[in-house]
Amino acid sequence: MSEVLLPPTLRVFERGWLSSNNVLLFDDRHSATLVDTGYVSHGAQTLELVRHALGGRRLTRIVNTHLHSDHCGGNALLKREFGASIVIPPGHADAVRTWDDAALTFAATGQRCDRFMYDALISPGETLRMGSRDWQALSAPGHDPNSVVLWSAEDRVLISADALWQHGFGAIFPEIEGDSGFAEQRAMLDLIVQLGPQLVIPGHGAPFVDVMDALERANRRLDALAASPERNARQVAKVLIKFYLLEVREIAFDALVAHFQSARYFRIINERYFRVPFADFLRRSVAELAAGGAVELGDGVVRNRDD
Amino acid sequence: MPDTPEREMAAGVPRPSVDLSVSPVPSPCVSVCRMNPDSGWCEGCGRTIDEIAQWSSMSDEARRAIWAQLAGRLQHA
Numbered sequence: 001m002s003e004v005l006l007p008p009t010l011r012v013f014e015r016g017w018l019s020s021n022n023v024l025l026f027d028d029r030h031s032a033t034l035v036d037t038g039y040v041s042h043g044a045q046t047l048e049l050v051r052h053a054l055g056g057r058r059l060t061r062i063v064n065t066h067l068h069s070d071h072c073g074g075n076a077l078l079k080r081e082f083g084a085s086i087v088i089p090p091g092h093a094d095a096v097r098t099w100d101d102a103a104l105t106f107a108a109t110g111q112r113c114d115r116f117m118y119d120a121l122i123s124p125g126e127t128l129r130m131g132s133r134d135w136q137a138l139s140a141p142g143h144d145p146n147s148v149v150l151w152s153a154e155d156r157v158l159i160s161a162d163a164l165w166q167h168g169f170g171a172i173f174p175e176i177e178g179d180s181g182f183a184e185q186r187a188m189l190d191l192i193v194q195l196g197p198q199l200v201i202p203g204h205g206a207p208f209v210d211v212m213d214a215l216e217r218a219n220r221r222l223d224a225l226a227a228s229p230e231r232n233a234r235q236v237a238k239v240l241i242k243f244y245l246l247e248v249r250e251i252a253f254d255a256l257v258a259h260f261q262s263a264r265y266f267r268i269i270n271e272r273y274f275r276v277p278f279a280d281f282l283r284r285s286v287a288e289l290a291a292g293g294a295v296e297l298g299d300g301v302v303r304n305r306d307d
Numbered sequence: 308m309p310d311t312p313e314r315e316m317a318a319g320v321p322r323p324s325v326d327l328s329v330s331p332v333p334s335p336c337v338s339v340c341r342m343n344p345d346s347g348w349c350e351g352c353g354r355t356i357d358e359i360a361q362w363s364s365m366s367d368e369a370r371r372a373i374w375a376q377l378a379g380r381l382q383h384a
Contacts, residue, residue, distance in 0.1 A: 004331065012363035016338030016351075042340035045349070045359075053360050206331045207363060246338040306337040 004199065004207050007155050009131035012201055013049050015042070018246040020071045020203045022046060023159055024053050025131030031060040033130045034084070035150065035159055036203065037074030040114050041247055046074040047081055063087045063122065063130070065140075065161035065203065066147035067096070067104065068170075069111040070243075076114035085119035087128070089137070091146025093121055105144075105173075109240050110263035111247075124148055135159070142185030143170035149188075151195060158197040163188050165202040166214050168221055171236045175229055176269055182226040189218055233273045237266065237285045242294050245304040253300050257282050332370035334362060335377055346380070353380035 006012060013022040019038030026032050032054055038046045050059055059082035064072045067088060075086055088096065095103035099115050106113045122128060124139035133155060137148040140163040150159040162170025163185070174181035192200075193215055200214065201207045208214060225232045244259065245251070251259070257279045260266045270281040286302055289295045296303045326333070336359075339351025347355055354362075358373050365373075 006364055011360065013360060014334050014336070014363050015340055015359070016334070016336040018338035019340060038340075042338075045340045045342055045356075048342060048356050049360050052356050206334070 004209055006199075006201075006207060007131065007133070007152075007157060009133070010201075011053050012207055013038075013046075013053075014206055016246065017204055018042065018070060018243065019046070019073070020068075020161075021201065021205075022049070022074075023201055024050060025133075026055075026057065027060070027130060027132070030057055032057045033061040033063060033128075034059055034078065035063045035130075036065055036071040036161075037062060037078055039070045039247070040073035040077075040112050043074045043077040043114075047077060050078065050082075058082060059084045061085055061087060061130075063128065063150075064089070065149065065159065066144045067092045068144060068162070069106050069109070069113045071161070071203065072116070073113050075116040079116060086116060087120045087122050088118045089146050089148045090121045090123050093118065107262070108264040110244055110260050110266070111240075122148065138191065140188050141174070142172060142181050142188050145174055145179070145181075145184075151197075156196065156198040157201065158192065158195060158199070159201045160192070161203040163203075164192055164200060164214060164218055165205050166200075166208045166210075167205070167217060169218050170203070171239050172225060172232055173236065173265070176233050176236055176265060176272065178272070182222060182232075185222055186219075186226075189215055189222065230273050233269045234285070234288070237269050237281075238289050238294075240265065241282075241285055242289060242304075245295055245302060248304075250301055250303040253283070253286070253297070253302055256286070256302055327371050327374055330367050332367045332374065335374060348380050353377040 009026045011024040019042045020036045022038055023035040024032055062075055062078055062084050078084055079086055096118050101107045122137045124137050127134045127136050133152045135150040135152050138151055140147040140149040143162040147161055149161050149163050172181035172185055197211050199207060199209050200211055261278055270278060274281050286297055290297045294305060296305050335352040337351045341350045343350050
């Protein structure tokens with residue numbers, strides 16, 4: 001593993017999987033931009049982290065790579081505290097304006113997000129000046145059809161959101177609704193090969209420089225998922241259950257079933273792939289998570305395992 | 308690495324490893340992310356705000372030095 005040196009005008013707050021990484025960029029001596037704001041339940045700590053690192057600057061801008069709850073959960077709080085403007089990719093703009101639960105992903109995944117309003121849009125192809133560098137927004141569908149990643153050609157740094165992690169990438173959500181996602185994810189990985197970043201700041205996990213290794217792993221993983229959409233759907237269900245367990249730490253199995261019964265993605269996955277009673281679908285997913293060591297199940301209670 | 312179901316899960320929801328010999332040294336974060344106002348330590352991982360904020364910019368030695376203090380902090384928290 002090679003040494004990772006971050007550009008001097010940039011800070012990365014890496015936490016666990018419930019909150020995405022937050023990238024703080026110092027625009028000048030007075031102002032800064034934050035890329036992604038973490039999960040809503042971590043808002044107080046996110047605020048403290050940002051305040052601590054600002055060094056007397058003001059947070060003037062929040063940019064979201066995409067509007068999943070682990071990336072935009074701190075938007076409302078940080079906007080209120082700093083008066084920062086919020087910049088989002090255009091795909092969900094209408095849905096944010098009316099806070100349309102059917103179009104936003106929070107209810108569908110059984111997750112939470114405080115309502116916020118955006119102030120500006122960043123469309124693929126457009127450039128944002130952040131941390132004394134130009135960052136080009138690039139369309140990054142696959143994990144989420146409306147996601148962008150941010151590319152600094154000058155430093156050859158990619159803020160990759162959930163399009164590429166050191167070991168994998170975000171679940172391919174469009175496929176579980178019957179939309180294309182695997183092909184888009186493949187094109188995304190090919191584009192990153194072409195860009196040739198020397199540093200990737202992922203949406204989760206530590207920044208990394210062994211980019212070609214990560215791309216190779218991601219392509220192999222994509223091969224496996226694309227060969228079995230059912231495996232992808234199974235994986236989506238497990239990721240969402242684990243995510244919820246990170247938030248609540250432990251919950252009665254019956255309450256877990258009740259929680260996810262109203263989550264649209266869970267209904268879709270079961271209806272499309274498994275067609276079993278809903279509680280059985282959940283029981284099987286929890287059992288697989290338990291077998292992998294991600295959760296524990298005992299006395300009718302599911303508990304998170306930190307490993 | 309073999310793409311076993313366990314490996315697959317780890318790729319979807321990576322869990323903190325306690326193997327401190329690897330680089331980068333893994334983050335101690337367990338997604339609790341709530342500061343205790345009395346101790347000044349995170350209730351999940353035991354780090355201070357400065358240690359969490361600086362983590363990504365630290366050397367592996369500095370990260371191991373923090374790890375070495377965490378168990379004691381969480382016991383007394």
